[in-house]
Amino acid sequence: MSRNDCDLKSCFLCRFCLPEWKDAILSKKTTLSFKKGKEIFREGERVKGIFFIYSGSVKVYTQWTGQKELILRFAKAGDILGHRGIGANDIYPIGASAMEDSRVCFIPNDFLEATFKVDPSFTHRLMLFYAAELQKAEKRMRDLAHMEAKGRIALALLEIAEMYGRDKEKYIALPVNRQDIASYAGTTYETIFKFFTVLIKANIISVSGKKIKINNPKRLQQFVTGKTTSRHRK
DSSP states (O other): OBSSOOOSSSSHHHHHSOGGGHHHHHHHOEEEEEOTTOEEEOTTOBOOEEEEEEESEEEEEEEOSTTOEEEEEEEETTOEESGGGOSSOOBOSSEEEESSSEEEEEEEHHHHHHHHHHOHHHHHHHHHHHHHHHHHHHHHHHHHHHSOHHHHHHHHHHHHHHHHOBOTTSBBSSOOOHHHHHHHHTSOHHHHHHHHHHHHHTTSEEEETTEEEESOHHHHHHHHHTOOOHHHHO
């Protein structure tokens, strides 16, 4: 835990706050480090503040049926965590954990509220972020309700690739395990395994351990739009 390893330029708060407010941020924020797999906060915990990702990758999730997770979104450097806990309800309705070694800047509630009061421009930026995320969340819920499993899996792969980019070998830069893809697509590990077999055989994707390469994004997109041929549906 440290107060001194943030550049005051990278996170959402530092990018959009008043320049004069940055000295106050430096005195109040705390940078926390989390190893891969460690929880940043847990669903149902009391809200103590908000988190801004400084480096690494994080999954945000809620408990679904039984003990299963439903991953709501993936987050990376520059994104916000814990904002769903802001408001009258003082518990986090979701949880978050690191997908790789990550660092996050933590801002306590009292300082965040002070920021809202002195910096209307930042408050407006945060409202725009909320609105954009709400639109994405509503679209995802529609997709989960109306799109077939193959389409949801294909869309998950395309979204993850767009978010994290590709490495030198053209694999998705962040290796994502099959269970997390299933949790994000709202399906089962077994369904992921079977569909990946189809995609690999058709050379639409390649895999190496947890690494995934999308060889033919246009054909993968056809599963999202429902325009695959009968041969692909089998």
